[in-house]
Amino acid sequence: MNRRGWGLGLVLIALTALAGVLALSVGSTGWSGPQAWGADPLAWQIAWEVRAPRSMGAWLAGALLALSGALAQGVFRNPLADPYLLGSSSGAALGVAACLAWLGVGPASADVWVRLGVSGAAFLGSVMAVALTLVLARGVQHTLRLLLAGVVVGVVLGALSALTMLMVPDITRAMQAFMLGTTGFIGWPAVGTMAPVLVVCLLLALGGSRALDAMSLGDAAASSLGVSVTWARWVLVLVLSAATGTAVAQAGLISFVGLVAPHLVRSVVSVTHGALMVLSCLAGGLLLLLADVLARWLIAPQELPVGVLTAVLGGSYLLWRMNRSSGGLT
Amino acid sequence: MKSRWMTRWACLLAALLLASVGGGAHALEVRDDRGVTSRWATPPQRIVTLLPSLTETVCDLGACDRIVGVDRHSNHPASVQKLTKLGGLDDANVELIVSLRPDVVLLGVSARVIDRLEALGLKVVALEPRTQDDVRRVVQKVGAVLGRVAESERLARRIDAEVDAAAAMVPKAARGWRVYYEVDSAPYAAGTSSFIGYTLQRLSQDNVVPASLGPFPRLNPEYVVRADPYLIMVGARSAPGLPHRPGWDRIRAVRDGRICVFTPSQVDVLSRPGPRMGEAARIMLACLQQQVARQTGAGS
Amino acid sequence: MSRAPILHGRIQRVRHGRQTVLSDVDLRIEPACWTAIVGPNGAGKSTLLRCLAGLQSMVGEVSLGGRPIGAWPGRERGRTLAWLGQAEQGADDLRASDVVMLGRLPHQPWLAPPSPADHAAVERAMLATQSWAWRERPMGQLSGGERQRVLLARALAVEADVLLMDEPLSHLDPPHQADWLQIVRELVVAGRTVVSVLHELNVALMADRLVVMQQGRVLHHGPCDDPLCHDAVREVFEQRVRLHQLDGQWVALPVL
Numbered sequence: 001m002n003r004r005g006w007g008l009g010l011v012l013i014a015l016t017a018l019a020g021v022l023a024l025s026v027g028s029t030g031w032s033g034p035q036a037w038g039a040d041p042l043a044w045q046i047a048w049e050v051r052a053p054r055s056m057g058a059w060l061a062g063a064l065l066a067l068s069g070a071l072a073q074g075v076f077r078n079p080l081a082d083p084y085l086l087g088s089s090s091g092a093a094l095g096v097a098a099c100l101a102w103l104g105v106g107p108a109s110a111d112v113w114v115r116l117g118v119s120g121a122a123f124l125g126s127v128m129a130v131a132l133t134l135v136l137a138r139g140v141q142h143t144l145r146l147l148l149a150g151v152v153v154g155v156v157l158g159a160l161s162a163l164t165m166l167m168v169p170d171i172t173r174a175m176q177a178f179m180l181g182t183t184g185f186i187g188w189p190a191v192g193t194m195a196p197v198l199v200v201c202l203l204l205a206l207g208g209s210r211a212l213d214a215m216s217l218g219d220a221a222a223s224s225l226g227v228s229v230t231w232a233r234w235v236l237v238l239v240l241s242a243a244t245g246t247a248v249a250q251a252g253l254i255s256f257v258g259l260v261a262p263h264l265v266r267s268v269v270s271v272t273h274g275a276l277m278v279l280s281c282l283a284g285g286l287l288l289l290l291a292d293v294l295a296r297w298l299i300a301p302q303e304l305p306v307g308v309l310t311a312v313l314g315g316s317y318l319l320w321r322m323n324r325s326s327g328g329l330t
Numbered sequence: 331m332k333s334r335w336m337t338r339w340a341c342l343l344a345a346l347l348l349a350s351v352g353g354g355a356h357a358l359e360v361r362d363d364r365g366v367t368s369r370w371a372t373p374p375q376r377i378v379t380l381l382p383s384l385t386e387t388v389c390d391l392g393a394c395d396r397i398v399g400v401d402r403h404s405n406h407p408a409s410v411q412k413l414t415k416l417g418g419l420d421d422a423n424v425e426l427i428v429s430l431r432p433d434v435v436l437l438g439v440s441a442r443v444i445d446r447l448e449a450l451g452l453k454v455v456a457l458e459p460r461t462q463d464d465v466r467r468v469v470q471k472v473g474a475v476l477g478r479v480a481e482s483e484r485l486a487r488r489i490d491a492e493v494d495a496a497a498a499m500v501p502k503a504a505r506g507w508r509v510y511y512e513v514d515s516a517p518y519a520a521g522t523s524s525f526i527g528y529t530l531q532r533l534s535q536d537n538v539v540p541a542s543l544g545p546f547p548r549l550n551p552e553y554v555v556r557a558d559p560y561l562i563m564v565g566a567r568s569a570p571g572l573p574h575r576p577g578w579d580r581i582r583a584v585r586d587g588r589i590c591v592f593t594p595s596q597v598d599v600l601s602r603p604g605p606r607m608g609e610a611a612r613i614m615l616a617c618l619q620q621q622v623a624r625q626t627g628a629g630s
Numbered sequence: 631m632s633r634a635p636i637l638h639g640r641i642q643r644v645r646h647g648r649q650t651v652l653s654d655v656d657l658r659i660e661p662a663c664w665t666a667i668v669g670p671n672g673a674g675k676s677t678l679l680r681c682l683a684g685l686q687s688m689v690g691e692v693s694l695g696g697r698p699i700g701a702w703p704g705r706e707r708g709r710t711l712a713w714l715g716q717a718e719q720g721a722d723d724l725r726a727s728d729v730v731m732l733g734r735l736p737h738q739p740w741l742a743p744p745s746p747a748d749h750a751a752v753e754r755a756m757l758a759t760q761s762w763a764w765r766e767r768p769m770g771q772l773s774g775g776e777r778q779r780v781l782l783a784r785a786l787a788v789e790a791d792v793l794l795m796d797e798p799l800s801h802l803d804p805p806h807q808a809d810w811l812q813i814v815r816e817l818v819v820a821g822r823t824v825v826s827v828l829h830e831l832n833v834a835l836m837a838d839r840l841v842v843m844q845q846g847r848v849l850h851h852g853p854c855d856d857p858l859c860h861d862a863v864r865e866v867f868e869q870r871v872r873l874h875q876l877d878g879q880w881v882a883l884p885v886l
Contacts, residue, residue: 002725028553042556050552050577077720103567117571166418169403170514170567170594177516177548184517184551187576207741214732216721217784220685225788226708226736270725270768301553302543 004269005279012282016059019289023055026293028301049187057186057250058292058306059285060194062257064201064247066284069258070276071205071240074212075233076143083244083258086146086237087129087153092248094157095125096178097164100171119190119249122178126245129153130237140233180305181254183292190250201243202277208236209274216273254307257284260314267321287314360474362455363439370453373477374433380422380443383459383604384436385410387469390485390605391478398430401437405598406606419443428452434475459603460545462528465489468603485605492608496615497532503625504618505534510559510583513601515568518548525603529611533618535561551575558582561621562589563614565597588624590617634696636661636792636823639682641690644674644846651677652688652846661791664814664824666834666854669843669866675827676716676796678843682825683713683794694792708736712788716796716827718781722770726780729769730756733787755786758813760806774801786813793817795826799833807833831863831871831882842866855880 024047025031032043068083076085084090099121116124134140136149165172211232214222219229247254261284265276291309298304358370378399379385385404388397394407399414401422414430417423419441427435427443428450435447439458447454455475459468466486473482509530511520520526522537524545530537538557539547555577562583564572569591573584583589592600592613600610635658644652652674659665659682667675680686684699684707692699694711702710712733721729733755734748744752756762759779769777778801785793799807811833814824818838828834835854842850842862850862860873863882871882 028550028556045580046552046555046577049580050555053576100567103570166402166421169418170565170597173514173518174516174568177514182516185571185575187574210735210738210740213721213724213728214735216724217718217729217732217781218715218720220680220683220715221713221718223685224683224708224711224713225732226704226706228704266723270723270728272724272728296550296552301550302547303550 002269002271005271005275008265008268009279009282012279012286016282016286016289019286019293020055020059023058023289023293024051026297026300027051028296030297030300053188053191054183054186055289055292056191057194058183059289060191060198061183061186061247061251061254062261062288063281063285064194064198064243065254065258065288066261066280067198067201067205067277068240068243068247069260069284070262070273070280071212071236071243072258073262074209074216074273074276075236075240076147077216078147079263080259082255083240083247084154084253084255086133086150086241087157088126088241088244088248089253090154090157090161091129091132092122092126092245092253093175093179094129094161094164095121095123097161097171097175098125100174101164101168118178122252123245123249125157126248127241129157130241130245134237140230140237143233146237177305178252179307181252181307181310183251183288183295183306184303186250194246194250197242197246198281201239202281204235204239205277206274208232208239209272209277212236212273251288252307254288254310256307256311256314257288260310260318261287263318264314264321267318267325358474358477360455360471362471363458364444364456366454366456368434368453368455370433370475374453374475376430376432376434377476378416378427378430378432378435379404380416380419380435380437380441381457382406382598383602384457384468384472386602386604386606387472387485388436388476391473391476391481393476393478396476398432399427424450436472436475459525461523462525465525465603465607489605489607493529493532493611496608496611497534499615500533500618501622503622507535507560507618508538508557509535509561509563510538510554510557512562512564512568512572513546514565515571516548517551517554517568518546519554521545521547525607526600526610529607529614533611533614535618552577554578555581560588561618563592563617564589565592565600566594567597588621590614590621592617634661635659637682637692637694637825639678639690639692641678641681641688641692643690644677644681644686644688650846652681655681655690655846655848657682657841657848657851659792659823659825660839661823662818662821663838664818664826665839665841666837667825667827667841667843668829668831668834668863670868672845673843673866674846675843678841678848679794679796679825679827683711685713705736708790709788710790711792711794712785712790714781714785714793714795714798717800723768725766725768726761726772727752727756727765729780730761730765730783730787733784736788751787751789752783755783756780758786758809759783760809775803775806778802779806782810790822792823793825795824797829798826799828799830811836832880835873835880835882 065083072081072083072085073079096118099118133149133153137146140146165175211227214225214227215229222229262276262280264283265279287310291306291313294309295304295306358373359367361367375396376398377388377396379388379397380401382404385400386406389407394409397413399416400410401418402415404410416426419438422443424443424446435452435454437456439456444454444456457468457471459465469482469486473479511526513520519539521539521543523541527537538559558581560582578584596613599606600613637659639655639657641652641655643650669675677686681688682692684692694702730752731744734751756765759782761779761783782798799810817824837854840854840859841848844866849866850859852859864871870885872885873880873882
């Protein structure tokens with residue numbers, strides 16, 4: 001990683017630390033900084049039990065989504081790729097819709113769904129949608145076929161979840177909250193699930209990052225350099241699905257983070273995929289953490305959907321950078 | 331000559347008088363929640379309703395036989411289940427509605443089909459009850475549309491009376507409890523200013539969500555933890571994960587198991603601001619009585 | 631045949647959809663020699679080169695150094711045979727030096743960082759193609775010629791025994807075409823093998839051996855200054871080129 005890359009990494013870590021302090025101080029009463037904790041024992045407990053896991057969960061979910069986005073953009077050589085392009089968003093939505101529709105209705109079905117939970121249903125739905133896409137595209141050989149299959153699966157499953165919402169209107173509000181992203185209920189168990197997944201996925205992504213670099217010159221060039229393109233694509237698609245599924249299961253369908261975090265990194269430095277993975281994780285985590293803080297702060301004690309804020313924050317920064325370098329934009 | 335001039339004037343006067351009396355007796359005029367006024371010469375005989383609470387209101391005012399089509403969620407009273415189903419607020423079947431040739435379409439303000447229906451020449455009355463004042467006003471407006479003003483007054487009074495009756499039976503031990511009513515698991519709560527909040531207030535319950543936050547705010551879950559309600563009311567769909575939410579295990583209601591879980595059909599009654607509000611009050615009363623019985627039964 | 635061929639392709643058929651692109655090709659590439667492949671558009675030159683590199687699905691066999699190319703482990707093959715494709719797109723966000731470093735991939739253990747030998751090879755390659763000056767710039771900011779020189783450096787950095795290049799001179803102006811010629815000559819002297827598909831007939835005629843293709847078949851394969859070779863060239867271009875000698879070099883001019 002070159003010097004600018006290290007510099008960006010340090011800046012992102014520093015900003016994340018700042019955002020972390022902010023996150024612990026902002027809640028349903030607006031700002032209540034660390035000095036309040038000493039006075040009020042409840043405040044300290046709330047900060048630890050409610051705000052800390054939520055903030056850490058937001059950071060982890062943002063990092064997972066950004067990692068997926070960077071992988072998707074590398075595997076498909078498409079700067080508009082995002083974590084959901086293989087149908088995982090519609091699959092997760094369908095899983096959640098099915099779970100909500102059956103939850104609390106009838107004793108037998110309730111048991112399965114309660115055990116699974118909304119998070120489990122979202123993860124399962126997401127992973128199964130990607131599996132369906134891989135089956136329809138008959139493997140990862142042709143990226144175009146994979147993309148088209150992903151679109152088809154996304155549209156069909158999306159229609160099915162819309163149908164479920166129409167048939168069981170009680171779940172509409174809860175589904176809306178899921179679709180716009182929600183970090184409100186992330187607790188320590190969720191953090192405990194996401195952290196190891198992030199570590200494993202990041203390590204695997206780093207392992208495949210050289211292959212991604214080679215593949216950016218084309219399948220033929222990569223093949224001639226001894227890279228097994230099919231094998232690399234399989235592993236990376238599975239990693240990106242696992243990362244996306246985990247993030248979506250805990251935080252809902254947060255859009256834009258996965259798409260924009262790698263671009264934010266690339267607008268500052270030119271790095272190989274290995275460094276891009278790490279820096280994207282840092283950028284994505286920071287973005288979602290800031291969005292979560294603002295979602296809690298702006299209309300406390302009410303809450304804005306965090307997906308709206310990621311779009312506003314990420315999009316504004318990207319527009320600003322594009323304007324600044326509009327002369328040199330290729 | 332003078333007599334012919336006088337006769338002419340007399341005829342003109344008589345005609346004018348007749349016209350005004352005739353027009354005044356038969357013209358119905360209703361201004362809906364969007365500010366749009368609709369007029370009918372005679373009370374509408376063919377009615378389409380796309381909001382379950384409006385369906386129930388129309389039926390309660392004795393005009394159930396005039397309804398020709400309802401939305402898919404209207405299921406009370408049982409007679410409307412046999413009517414033509416027209417979809418929901420977002421995807422109403424415009425063609426089917428038009429083919430039923432309704433004289434009026436009653437629906438919520440947020441329906442997407444309003445423009446389309448009005449463009450096709452149908453008369454649309456959009457009503458959206460969210461607070462208790464809204465409920466009274468909506469009942470009166472529906473009564474005006476149906477030409478059943480007196481019945482609508484009776485209905486409004488009956489709703490109040492039923493809620494009062496339920497309020498009178500609230501056990502002493504349950505008065506003044508802090509309650510959190512969860513409408514949906516985002517979490518959306520029913521605030522003091524909503525019609526649900528009104529009922530809770532009449533039942534001497536203290537809502538953790540003040541009126542300043544609006545009728546149905548989407549809360550930061552931390553708020554509920556801080557507010558530490560004594561009792562939680564929630565529908566069966568949102569209930570399963572509730573005690574496991576981070577930090578919620580320190581809420582009194584969760585620790586002591588004071589959570590009233592309503593079945594989906596009960597949730598239907600509770601969430602429709604219409605003639606069944608009295609029944610809704612009774613459901614909430616049953617919850618309170620049950621919780622009091624648990625407490626005294628446990629001997630704590 | 632004086633020496634054993636380092637690359638031997640026996641290709642029966644290559645199809646793209648319904649169209650047969652190559653048929654009945656038996657090509658022996660001699661080691662330590664520069665072979666140029668020429669022919670009109672659609673003759674199948676690029677496809678032939680891809681087959682020799684083992685990158686094309688086909689009916690037939692290709693052997694590299696006596697072994698079937700499929701039997702070579704990926705990295706070993708990558709170290710022995712380097713490939714430069716036609717108008718390679720992509721990698722706009724990588725810096726030029728990172729792209730050239732990719733050429734060292736077959737030499738690097740899986741997760742190892744680049745070694746000093748790798749850095750030295752990259753520097754040598756970039757200096758040879760005169761692209762060292764902009765090694766820190768991202769590929770997306772380079773002009774066509776600059777980009778081509780970086781991609782060339784990538785192929786050179788592999789330091790493979792066999793170098794297969796498809797249209798290596800695209801976007802290159804005459805001075806840099808001359809540089810390329812120099813590099814190829816030096817490689818051949820050092821004992822490496824170069825096979826290039828060239829549109830520029832004048833440059834191709836400076837090769838050691840020429841493969842003349844027409845409609846998916848090899849019409850002629852032999853030394854460049856052979857009159858039979860020139861006849862074949864004139865034939866595939868429908869007698870619309872004239873070949874003249876100028877200062878000891880053959881040049882091809884279009885017939886007006």
